[in-house]
Amino acid sequence: MSPSRALKIFFRRMFCLGPAKLCPLASVRILLCRLMGIQIGSDVYIGFHVELDTNFSELIEIGDHVTISHRCTIVSHMATSVATPLQRLYPPSAAPVRICDGAWLCVGAILLPGVTVGENAVVAAGAVVDRDVPANTLVAGVPARPVKTLSL
Ligand SMILES: CC(C)(COP(=O)(O)OP(=O)(O)OC[C@H]1O[C@@H](n2cnc3c(N)ncnc32)[C@H](O)[C@@H]1OP(=O)(O)O)[C@@H](O)C(=O)NCCC(=O)NCCS
Helix, strand or coil, rough: EEEEEHHHHHHHHHHHHHHHCCCCCCCCHHHHHHCCCCCCCCEEEEECCCEHHHCCHHHECCCCCEEEECEEEEEEEEEECCCHHHHCCCCECCCEEEEEECCEECCCCCCEEEEEEEECCECCCCCCCCCCCCEEEECCCCEEEEEECCCC
């Protein structure tokens, strides 16, 4: 990793994500997440202790009127951090994560790299999303699977 990239990641962790996890002001949490390079629409709520990918923050896109509840985790890359034969099986990769307008991630939801959560979809508490979530759909469980269509 180049020194400038390492510095960027350090800045995101130390001065953006760290404070954002605990800051009592919701608007400041959003500002700090934007400073990380995350694309965030209007009227968005991000709760406390939310884990957001600091290596590829710019691959996270959050639409308008989205709620991200406490302790959610959104990762946009995968890589083992040390040399291991597993790297042949799981080479480093990154993929965009999109959360469309009106969606709600309930407390503790986890989004894996490359997924899109559709408009007005709900990810239930504790769910692990490993594939796209259709619009107007509640998904739940590990792995997250559709539970019902939401009539809006
Ligand atoms: C998703 C949620 C809002 C429930 O929505 P709902 O439309 O009322 O869903 P229901 O209660 O009708 O549940 C539908 C099915 O999904 C299941 N389900 C609901 N939440 C689930 C979860 N977190 N994990 C696994 N299954 C879940 C229910 O057991 C039910 O299954 P069944 O049909 O076999 O009985 C709620 O479960 C949830 O996750 N709340 C978290 C709230 C939160 O994050 N608060 C933080 C502050 S914003």
